[in-house]
Amino acid sequence: MAHIELNNDLPGIRGLMAYRPETEVPLNFLAETLLRDDNNTLSRGERELIGAYVSYLNDCFFCQNVHGAMAGHYLGCDIQQIDAIKQDFKTTDISDKMKALLSIAASVQKGGKNVTSAQIEEARNNGATDVEIHDTVLIAAAFCMFNRYVDGLATWAPADRQFYTNRAPRRALEGYQSSVYK
């Protein structure tokens, strides 16, 4: 049960967003811009993967499953493949650019000062642009917010991981804008 009375039984961040519509608007505006805006050279799947990976590092069950399912939907991967990336992306067949960006995201998760010039260099050497590095840092940072929001208020999450996979196609279609986020 959540730490506060939400007056709804929606899981994870959805219960919090229904509880406080004033803060729901900028939060979904941010998610939509970071993860779904097509004016971006990182694909939606790559950006969702960064979100899922950071949520895994923060041990946030709801967020890692929602965004892991979204990444799987866009990238054509099943739960096992997404789990393998979260657990040890270095041994998977994702691109070297994504490996370098996930390494930056992991440092951001620990704290901003953990990102090193060598990591930035590695990302650039594998073809990452400055905007892609910027967006990786911001997506990783944003999930350090979303994860703390969801777990800091002790929201509940469906335990059946298929629930998240089943919802992903509709979320991909409708996006995170507040008008459709119910």
Added chain:
Amino acid sequence: MAHIKLLNEELPGIVGLLNYRPETAKPLLLLAETLLRGPSSLTSGEREIIAASVSWWNQCHFCHTSHAAAAAAHLDSGLGLIDEIKAGLPNTPVSNKLRALLTIAHHVQKGGKNVTEEDIAAARLEGATDQEIHDTVLIAAAFCMYNRYVDGLGTWAPQANEAYKEMGERMAHVGYGKS
């Protein structure tokens, strides 16, 4: 120097990043405006103290000093508040409710699962409402984002407290994303 080539390297902290990427600046500024200056039964001064404290615990000099300066502007307390926040406000006249909310914020800063039933009960005992607890958790979580954004891209920041006086007044009295 920042990790990426910004459009204007003279702009400090998050200001240079917001200028670099206007698409993401919009939701980030709207979120700050809503959390720190939007409708809430917590005063803007209290909310800026939560933001500055979390930024201090995250060792983000730019965010800590600028938001502490904004708190000082709201409370008309003088810039001494910047260092008082670093010390944990031992002698600053703030309510026991705010102190209990700061304990929750500190636990959020370490990770969401660190917030305990006891933390929540203690805040309620000092008169905190559910919405105030909600807003405290979200402000603390949001600054775990802003701080990582600012430091993760290696932005520069002015050192001295005095350098943040005008910035804090503008944040407090004009707002975020407004000119």
